[in-house]
Amino acid sequence: MTTLDFIQIIMYFALLIGLTPVLGNYMSRVFSGQKHFMSPVFGWLEKLIYKFSGINPDEETNWKTYTFSLLAFNAIGLLFVFLLQVSQSYLPLNPAQLPNVSWHSAINTAISFATNTNWQGYSGETTMSYLVQMMGLTVQNFVSAATGIAVLLALIKGLSRRSSATIGNFWTDLTRSTIYVLLPMAILFSIVLVGQGVIQNFHSYQTVHTLQGTEQVLPMGPAASQIAIKQIGTNGGGYFNANSAHPFENPTPFSNFLEMLTILLIPAALTYTYGKMVGSVRQGWTIFSVMLILLLTGLAISLYGEYSGNPVFGQLHLMEGKETRFGITNSVLWSTTTTAASNGSVISMHDSLSPLAGMVAMINIMLGEVIFGGVGAGLYGMIIFVILTVFIAGLMVGRSPEYLGKKVEAFEVQMSIIAVLAPSLVILLFTAWAAVSPYGLSSLNNQGPHGFSEILYAYSSAAGNNGSAFAGLNANTVFYNLTLGIGMLIGRFGIIIPVLAIAGNMARKNITPSSSGTFRTDNGLFSGLLIAVILIVGGLTFFPALSLGPIVEHLLLNHGITF
Amino acid sequence: MKTQIKIALKIFILFTVLLGGIYPLVITGVAQLVFPEKANGSLIAVDNKVVGSKLIGQKFNSDIYFSSRPSATDYNPLPSGGSNLGLTSEKLKQQVDERKLQFVKVNQLDENEPIPSEMLFASASGLDPHISPDAAIIQVGRIENARNFNSTQKQQLFQAINRLTEEPQFLFLGEARINVLQLNLELDKIDVNHIRNN
Numbered sequence: 169m170t171t172l173d174f175i176q177i178i179m180y181f182a183l184l185i186g187l188t189p190v191l192g193n194y195m196s197r198v199f200s201g202q203k204h205f206m207s208p209v210f211g212w213l214e215k216l217i218y219k220f221s222g223i224n225p226d227e228e229t230n231w232k233t234y235t236f237s238l239l240a241f242n243a244i245g246l247l248f249v250f251l252l253q254v255s256q257s258y259l260p261l262n263p264a265q266l267p268n269v270s271w272h273s274a275i276n277t278a279i280s281f282a283t284n285t286n287w288q289g290y291s292g293e294t295t296m297s298y299l300v301q302m303m304g305l306t307v308q309n310f311v312s313a314a315t316g317i318a319v320l321l322a323l324i325k326g327l328s329r330r331s332s333a334t335i336g337n338f339w340t341d342l343t344r345s346t347i348y349v350l351l352p353m354a355i356l357f358s359i360v361l362v363g364q365g366v367i368q369n370f371h372s373y374q375t376v377h378t379l380q381g382t383e384q385v386l387p388m389g390p391a392a393s394q395i396a397i398k399q400i401g402t403n404g405g406g407y408f409n410a411n412s413a414h415p416f417e418n419p420t421p422f423s424n425f426l427e428m429l430t431i432l433l434i435p436a437a438l439t440y441t442y443g444k445m446v447g448s449v450r451q452g453w454t455i456f457s458v459m460l461i462l463l464l465t466g467l468a469i470s471l472y473g474e475y476s477g478n479p480v481f482g483q484l485h486l487m488e489g490k491e492t493r494f495g496i497t498n499s500v501l502w503s504t505t506t507t508a509a510s511n512g513s514v515i516s517m518h519d520s521l522s523p524l525a526g527m528v529a530m531i532n533i534m535l536g537e538v539i540f541g542g543v544g545a546g547l548y549g550m551i552i553f554v555i556l557t558v559f560i561a562g563l564m565v566g567r568s569p570e571y572l573g574k575k576v577e578a579f580e581v582q583m584s585i586i587a588v589l590a591p592s593l594v595i596l597l598f599t600a601w602a603a604v605s606p607y608g609l610s611s612l613n614n615q616g617p618h619g620f621s622e623i624l625y626a627y628s629s630a631a632g633n634n635g636s637a638f639a640g641l642n643a644n645t646v647f648y649n650l651t652l653g654i655g656m657l658i659g660r661f662g663i664i665i666p667v668l669a670i671a672g673n674m675a676r677k678n679i680t681p682s683s684s685g686t687f688r689t690d691n692g693l694f695s696g697l698l699i700a701v702i703l704i705v706g707g708l709t710f711f712p713a714l715s716l717g718p719i720v721e722h723l724l725l726n727h728g729i730t731f
Numbered sequence: 732m733k734t735q736i737k738i739a740l741k742i743f744i745l746f747t748v749l750l751g752g753i754y755p756l757v758i759t760g761v762a763q764l765v766f767p768e769k770a771n772g773s774l775i776a777v778d779n780k781v782v783g784s785k786l787i788g789q790k791f792n793s794d795i796y797f798s799s800r801p802s803a804t805d806y807n808p809l810p811s812g813g814s815n816l817g818l819t820s821e822k823l824k825q826q827v828d829e830r831k832l833q834f835v836k837v838n839q840l841d842e843n844e845p846i847p848s849e850m851l852f853a854s855a856s857g858l859d860p861h862i863s864p865d866a867a868i869i870q871v872g873r874i875e876n877a878r879n880f881n882s883t884q885k886q887q888l889f890q891a892i893n894r895l896t897e898e899p900q901f902l903f904l905g906e907a908r909i910n911v912l913q914l915n916l917e918l919d920k921i922d923v924n925h926i927r928n929n
């Protein structure tokens with residue numbers, strides 16, 4: 169590694185830390201209904217949406233109605249994206265005359281985009297019409313992210329209110345997140361991206377005559393508007409198959425830096441918003457620091473894996489599946505952040521990463537997507553772990569556990585356990601199934617332990633709603649499209665519903681004022697305990713599976729063994 | 732519950748129009764107005780004929796051009812992608828060995844001369860438009876021979892490489908690189924009388 173490599177990494181984290189309170193503060197104003205600088209710009213739009221849809225913004229609901237609204241809205245979106253895909257050949261804006269998408273791929277993609285996973289079994293440029301990309305996928309990029317934020321807001325209300333029967337209004341949370349946070353950022357960012365060379369047009373695919381006298385067909389389309397929101401909303405579904413490695417999607421190191429920054433920006437800033445809204449900025453920073461420590465640890469291991477030589481390729485720079493303009497350091501910084509956040513966009517092919525870097529990517533996802541995680545989703549997932557930590561610490565010192573003055577009781581712990589177990593079960597059971605069945609194994613691109621890693625990564629990615637892949641696995645089959653689809657649904661709603669149940673139950677409780685006997689949740693000791701709980705839960709669940717995949721592959725690579 | 736479903740339908744229609752229609756159309760409008768060339772794919776035309784995009788790599792394996800990187804899709808953009816081979820893949824190892832032999836042979840290098848690794852490994856997109864400046868310089872001798880360059884032309888090529896080398900953006904972002912298509916267009920300009928042999 170050179171000095172420049174370190175400077176890029178330092179600049180990245182300096183900006184991320186610096187922007188966290190700025191954006192975090194703005195979002196806390198937006199979400200608590202105060203006046204802010206965007207109200208004059210889009211205030212009319214918010215009112216229009218409420219009026220047209222028949223929403224009373226002052227009306228609040230209990231957690232069950234909140235959950236029902238959320239599920240109804242997501243179900244409608246899912247169905248619409250499915251229908252668009254299976255009828256695209258009859259619809260306009262399809263200059264490449266792409267045929268209708270197969271039913272199983274369309275189901276998978278519809279679930280994938282509605283759950284903020286953005287796993288892609290298809291290749292964008294040869295599968296989806298401009299209309300599907302815009303009206304279907306771009307819309308879901310926004311609203312699935314806004315759904316994640318809404319769940320977080322409900323949980324915040326549950327934690328910060330006293331004896332309340334309601335946890336807010338799903339429609340106002342959804343609307344405000346979309347038009348005051350996601351939309352302005354996406355508008356600004358997509359124009360900057362076009363300035364760097366990302367395409368944005370409605371031309372048909374262009375045929376060019378190359379210098380060596382052959383023809384090359386260049387895909388076109390409204391890419392920038394979708395790429396902006398796929399980064400900001402931790403979606404990660406590429407406009408093109410190569411995702412952000414594609415030069416039309418990420419043409420320069422500067423576009424790359426910004427796309428990488430926006431992966432973590434909202435998830436990081438939400439920790440500050442959280443602190444503000446529960447009445448203690450320190451609580452937010454404590455969670456932020458836990459996330460940052462876990463992220464940096466993973467980054468260090470990944471860089472070590474990529475830069476230390478191995479007997480198979482000697483001291484060659486491991487540029488397989490990487491782009492010249494980004495190099496190794498940026499590729500690894502990206503692979504670490506995109507899996508820590510549940511973004512899942514890529515600039516290097518994760519399948520070709522060194523076993524250690526590939527393992528870190530997997531672990532980031534397996535730990536529950538709580539290292540910054542998806543917008544909203546990462547933080548509510550982390551609070552699940554906070555609840556478990558408070559509970560375990562309470563058991564150790566013999567005090568009744570409480571968090572932010574709210575008693576943590578059996579119901580909260582039960583719900584937390586469901587939220588932790590649901591995605592873990594998906595990963596382990598489906599991986600086991602695929603690894604022993606002919607229809608699972610026939611999709612592999614690599615042999616030996618790396619082949620197993622391809623399967624393990626796929627189900628981790630689905631259950632963690634990440635969406636990145638060891639993309640050699642041919643997942644566009646009936647078996648994978650359906651099992652991964654089920655995995656994504658369980659990984660998403662198997663956490664959202666317990667979280668909203670906790671929010672509802674917590675809201676009903678009173679807040680006990682803190683005293684000298686209160687177990688503090690905003691200091692270094694608590695951070696350490698929280699990290700320990702996350703790692704122990706993750707380790708106990710996934711260490712055996714990891715040792716069959718990346719761990720043994722790392723050892724074999726160091727002995728020069730290939731398959 | 733019925734009210735909630737009604738609201739869900741209405742707000743979904745509204746969001747689809749706003750985020751799936753108006754938003755991308757407005758961005759397209761602004762993009763076409765402010766950055767028309769970039770928004771349309773940074774296409775390069777020579778004598779009114781589009782020869783490619785500045786951003787999308789092309790396959791170059793002729794003696795008279797700078798070679799581009801290996802590509803898992805052979806520079807076919809439909810669809811883009813990498814090899815997705817892991818480091819313990821025997822296939823990848825063999826590919827790298829073959830590419831090494833080929834590169835040494837074509838460029839008449841010493842067997843022990845280090846080859847820039849991006850020339851041995853396939854890119855992520857299959858469309859990488861760049862190689863490192865080192866990878867360009869190592870090919871210069873072969874191209875000058877193939878094209879019978881005189882000393883003025885050699886000087887011009889040297890200058891072209893310097894001019895087209897892109898340093899890390901804003902001095903610290905990304906890697907130094909050179910655009911292969913642009914470099915090869917320069918080659919043809921320097922060598923106006925050369926009759927294409929393919």
